[in-house]
Amino acid sequence: xxxxxxxxxxxxxxVGAGLVSRAGAATLPEAPxxxxxxxQPPPAPPNGRPYNPVVTxxxxxxxxxxxxxxxEFHLIxxxxxxxxxxxxxxxxxxxxxxxxxxxxEVVEGDRVRIFVTNRLPxxxxxxxxxxxxxxxxxxxxxxTQPGIQPGKTFVYEFVARRPGTFMYHPHADEMVQMAMGxxxxxxxxxxNPALHAxxxxxxxxxxxxxxxxxxxxxxxxxxxxxxxxTFNSRAFPGIDTMNVRQGDRVRIxxxxxTMTNHPIHLHGHEFEVTGTDGGWTRPESRWPEVTTDIAVxxxxxxxxxxxxxxxxPFHCHxxxxxxxxxxxxxxxxxxxxxxxxxxxxxxxxxxxxxMGDKGGSMGGMDMPIPENTLPMMGGQGPFGxxxxxxxxxxxxxxxxxxxGDYRDPGWYRHPPGTVAxxxxxxxxxxxxxxxxxxxATPDRKPVEVEVTVRKPTGHQGHH
Amino acid sequence: xxxxxFPIRLRVAAGACLLVLGGCASFSKDGGLDAVSTMTSERIxxxxxxxxxxxxxxxxxHAEAARLLAQPLTPDAAVRVALLNNRALRASLARLGVxxxxxxxxxxxxxxxxxxxxxxxxxxxxxxxxVMVDLVGLLTMPMRRDIEARRFEGAKLAAALDAVRLAxxxxxxxxxxxxxxxxxxxxxxxxxxxQAGAELAARMAQVGNLSALDQAREQAFxxxxxxxxxxxxxxxxxxxxxxxxxxxxxxxxxxxGLPERLPDLPASPKAAGAFEAEAMQQRLDLRLARLELExxxxxxxxxxxxxxxxVLDAGYLNSSKTGSAREDGYAIELSLPLFDWGGARVAxxxxxxxxxxxxxxxxxxxxxxxVREAWSAYRTGYDLARHYRDEIVPLQKKISDETLLRYNGMxxxxxxxxxxxxxxxGGVNAAILAQRDFWIAETELQAAIHGGGAAxxxxxxxxxx
Ligand SMILES: [Cu+2]
Numbered sequence: 001x002x003x004x005x006x007x008x009x010x011x012x013x014x015v016g017a018g019l020v021s022r023a024g025a026a027t028l029p030e031a032p033x034x035x036x037x038x039x040q041p042p043p044a045p046p047n048g049r050p051y052n053p054v055v056t057x058x059x060x061x062x063x064x065x066x067x068x069x070x071x072e073f074h075l076i077x078x079x080x081x082x083x084x085x086x087x088x089x090x091x092x093x094x095x096x097x098x099x100x101x102x103x104x105e106v107v108e109g110d111r112v113r114i115f116v117t118n119r120l121p122x123x124x125x126x127x128x129x130x131x132x133x134x135x136x137x138x139x140x141x142x143x144t145q146p147g148i149q150p151g152k153t154f155v156y157e158f159v160a161r162r163p164g165t166f167m168y169h170p171h172a173d174e175m176v177q178m179a180m181g182x183x184x185x186x187x188x189x190x191x192n193p194a195l196h197a198x199x200x201x202x203x204x205x206x207x208x209x210x211x212x213x214x215x216x217x218x219x220x221x222x223x224x225x226x227x228x229x230t231f232n233s234r235a236f237p238g239i240d241t242m243n244v245r246q247g248d249r250v251r252i253x254x255x256x257x258t259m260t261n262h263p264i265h266l267h268g269h270e271f272e273v274t275g276t277d278g279g280w281t282r283p284e285s286r287w288p289e290v291t292t293d294i295a296v297x298x299x300x301x302x303x304x305x306x307x308x309x310x311x312x313p314f315h316c317h318x319x320x321x322x323x324x325x326x327x328x329x330x331x332x333x334x335x336x337x338x339x340x341x342x343x344x345x346x347x348x349x350x351x352x353x354x355m356g357d358k359g360g361s362m363g364g365m366d367m368p369i370p371e372n373t374l375p376m377m378g379g380q381g382p383f384g385x386x387x388x389x390x391x392x393x394x395x396x397x398x399x400x401x402x403x404g405d406y407r408d409p410g411w412y413r414h415p416p417g418t419v420a421x422x423x424x425x426x427x428x429x430x431x432x433x434x435x436x437x438x439x440a441t442p443d444r445k446p447v448e449v450e451v452t453v454r455k456p457t458g459h460q461g462h463h
Numbered sequence: 464x465x466x467x468x469f470p471i472r473l474r475v476a477a478g479a480c481l482l483v484l485g486g487c488a489s490f491s492k493d494g495g496l497d498a499v500s501t502m503t504s505e506r507i508x509x510x511x512x513x514x515x516x517x518x519x520x521x522x523x524x525h526a527e528a529a530r531l532l533a534q535p536l537t538p539d540a541a542v543r544v545a546l547l548n549n550r551a552l553r554a555s556l557a558r559l560g561v562x563x564x565x566x567x568x569x570x571x572x573x574x575x576x577x578x579x580x581x582x583x584x585x586x587x588x589x590x591x592x593x594v595m596v597d598l599v600g601l602l603t604m605p606m607r608r609d610i611e612a613r614r615f616e617g618a619k620l621a622a623a624l625d626a627v628r629l630a631x632x633x634x635x636x637x638x639x640x641x642x643x644x645x646x647x648x649x650x651x652x653x654x655x656x657x658q659a660g661a662e663l664a665a666r667m668a669q670v671g672n673l674s675a676l677d678q679a680r681e682q683a684f685x686x687x688x689x690x691x692x693x694x695x696x697x698x699x700x701x702x703x704x705x706x707x708x709x710x711x712x713x714x715x716x717x718x719x720g721l722p723e724r725l726p727d728l729p730a731s732p733k734a735a736g737a738f739e740a741e742a743m744q745q746r747l748d749l750r751l752a753r754l755e756l757e758x759x760x761x762x763x764x765x766x767x768x769x770x771x772x773x774v775l776d777a778g779y780l781n782s783s784k785t786g787s788a789r790e791d792g793y794a795i796e797l798s799l800p801l802f803d804w805g806g807a808r809v810a811x812x813x814x815x816x817x818x819x820x821x822x823x824x825x826x827x828x829x830x831x832x833x834v835r836e837a838w839s840a841y842r843t844g845y846d847l848a849r850h851y852r853d854e855i856v857p858l859q860k861k862i863s864d865e866t867l868l869r870y871n872g873m874x875x876x877x878x879x880x881x882x883x884x885x886x887x888x889g890g891v892n893a894a895i896l897a898q899r900d901f902w903i904a905e906t907e908l909q910a911a912i913h914g915g916g917a918a919x920x921x922x923x924x925x926x927x928x
Contacts, residue, residue, distance in 0.1 A: 213869060213872060213874050214865065214868075325872070325874060326872075326873055326874060327869070327873055327874040327875050327876065329876070330873055330874075330875065330876045331667065331672060331673065331677075331876050331878070332667075332672045333667065333672065333877075334670075334672065335670040335672070336663070336666050336667050336670055336672060337666055338663065338666070340662070341659050341662045341663045341666070344655060344658070344659040344662070345656075345659045345663075345877065345880070345881065345884075347655065348652065348655065348656050348659070348881070348884040348888075349863070349867060349880055349881075349884055351867055352867070352870075352877075352880065353871070355870075355873065356873070360873070367871035367872075368868055368871060369868050369869070369871050369872035369874075370865060370868045370869060370872060370874075373872060373874075375872065376872060376873050
């Protein structure tokens with residue numbers, strides 16, 4: 001006699017076995033693989049309900065198959081090689097050829113069926129972060145489902161009920177699997193495409209890795225001392241710019257799957273936070289910002305009118321997060337005269353070069369560094385080095401950027417007289433006015449500041 | 464000492480014998496030195512000469528030593544100087560003369576003595592005239608000559624052994640001295656690295672970038688490196704002085720120069736050969752043991768034949784001790800067969816002979832073992848030195864290169880760069896020591912084959928170990 005429990009577990013096993021063996025090839029939707037780390041322009045939805053597609057920064061959206069009114073996607077969890085930036089590649093785990101995986105875009109009310117094939121060396125699962133769904137579809141190994149064993153395919157099926165911004169990631173050995181880059185973006189568009197429609201809708205995840213300089217695979221046990229801070233597993237100067245037309249209403253959505261918060265800051269504009277983890281914010285609750293902090297595990301959507309032409313930085317405001325790999329224990333050498341010592345060191349280390357005595361800026365020094373390691377700061381701008389790395393990119397606002405055109409328009413051409421310039425005149429003489437009012441500003445006398453240190457003695461406190 | 468007067472007839476016979484024997488006892492032309500020199504050059508490729516300060520040969524030797532010492536010494540040149548100059552070796556060679564003199568002496572009768580006595584008392588005077596001849600000496604002369612001939616042979620072997628040992632010790636001292644000087648130079652570089660770190664730390668502290676704690680740590684490093692340098696410098700002096708002693712250098716001779724570095728490793732190690740068999744043929748200490756065994760056998764024959772002559776009570780029982788001059792001798796006891804017909808004496812002689820046989824066999828067994836051990840040390844020394852040269856040092860270089868790349872990328876600090884420089888210097892130093900150990904092992908392998916190494920311990924020592 002079989003109990004309910006036996007029935008369900010048997011059914012689950014059947015589904016899994018049926019898909020990978022006999023009828024597998026016939027019933028599994030195709031799983032497209034992406035080989036490029038470039039931003040893919042969004043295609044309009046070929047079928048189903050209409051929506052305004054998003055642009056995944058340095059990523060793509062996953063095509064689906066319509067079957068009996070259900071949108072079927074196929075994710076393959078697998079090891080991938082992700083280019084973090086030109087000059088550096090990482091051995092990560094991801095989905096369908098990239099990490100993060102492709103963005104899944106559906107419309108409110110869609111029935112969604114996602115096939116997940118595991119090609120990792122260990123079991124996995126997918127948790128649909130923020131979704132309203134049946135408990136058994138929540139993707140928690142051990143709690144709501146068994147792990148998807150290597151070589152097996154599981155099916156998740158639910159109705160995308162709430163419109164908004166979501167993420168997906170494993171809830172199986174997640175410390176390792178997320179440190180290895182397993183995550184992806186999810187957007188549920190509103191049924192009515194006219195509802196809070198924007199002209200450009202950019203999405204990406206905030207992620208962090210600890211990849212030892214000269215190596216390729218993240219250290220999966222790190223918790224605090226990460227050395228690569230990335231948007232969609234890309235570090236500046238490898239992050240694509242967000243190219244918009246002047247006057248566009250722009251939305252940027254970000255989800256934070258790192259282990260710390262990120263105050264994301266936009267130059268040249270004010271924005272409003274229009275979406276949170278819980279959905280769309282009511283217009284009367286919004287306030288203007290230039291920086292919004294995205295806490296761990298949170299998603300934010302910000303919106304603004306891109307009315308100021310130019311190349312505007314958009315970055316995390318934690319300065320270490322706009323740096324690539326660097327030595328966090330390197331002592332400060334500012335103001336240290338290394339003459340004499342430097343010669344001594346150079347005798348022992350022939351290629352030694354004095355650094356850091358004037359600050360951290362390496363001022364165009366082009367010295368060899370370990371293989372597969374990005375310079376601490378990189379990227380060339382029209383005026384020289386952009387001394388940035390990590391979570392940094394640009395919002396490029398152009399008058400003539402065509403709708404639907406996401407190509408990089410190049411550097412901004414500043415109208416005459418709108419760039420900070422060097423003043424080359426004579427220094428002004430320090431002349432004291434003898435006119436009326438001079439008495440009100442008496443000759444300044446140097447003020448002696450005496451720093452006194454009270455030293456403790458044995459008798460203090462006994463009076 | 465008075466000897467018993469003999470009847471006249473005997474005196475005449477003795478006198479005739481004296482004339483005959485006196486003719487066969489004379490000194491050789493070279494005093495045994497040629498034989499020693501041949502044995503030495505067969506083994507170490509260099510001959511030995513005995514000369515005295517002031518004579519023509521001495522002047523030549525002095526000039527040759529001076530010429531060799533004037534340029535950076537090679538190991539062979541150091542050995543040459545030692546053979547020319549080392550006083551202990553010259554003492555050993557001089558002992559050859561003593562042994563030969565003993566041999567010649569053994570072939571000569573004691574001079575006959577003439578006695579005269581006058582005794583008077585009770586109004587009578589008794590005058591006695593006598594001619595005294597050393598009858599015992601006459602009877603034992605063939606035995607003594609035989610023994611002395613072997614002792615002379617032994618002295619030649621011992622002198623050659625001393626020369627071969629001196630050569631091996633000098634070579635080892637040379638390798639030690641050169642390596643110690645190299646190590647001292649590296650210790651100087653380590654200190655420079657540490658000093659650079661300490662100075663940088665001091666400047667950082669001065670402008671407020673480093674705590675007193677961290678500065679003190681860098682200074683402590685530097686201070687420790689200074690202490691190590693002092694030790695290394697003394698070691699270099701001590702090793703050099705050891706070499707100077709081996710070469711018997713003094714006065715202006717001590718200003719000799721050494722090359723900057725040890726000789727390179729040979730391209731390939733020696734192939735394992737029939738080193739044990741070679742050692743059995745070549746080793747001078749084993750030859751000496753065989754010589755003593757033969758002598759004991761001969762003495763045993765005498766004892767057996769007569770039962771009245773005992774040459775075993777002393778003589779060949781002594782063995783040389785390392786570090787002190789060889790002392791031996793013998794006594795011949797001629798007994799009158801009144802009560803003891805010699806049975807016990809023969810038994811004892813046989814037992815002594817057997818002890819001698821075992822001792823010689825034991826020496827051979829130990830020598831074989833020494834050769835096998837020396838071979839292992841040689842091969843290991845070669846492989847280790849090559850491992851350091853081809854693996855460890857290049858890896859350390861690679862580490863340094865990578866560390867510098869990390870410094871360039873501001874991933875590590877200058878202090879890590881300096882710490883790495885120190886450890887790389889340490890690695891190179893370890894490679895030098897491995898190279899030195901190889902050359903010493905090479906010398907010791909030669910010594911184990913030719914008998915210029917550690918003496919084979921005698922049975923008693925062997926058992927007590
Ligand atoms: Cu950040």
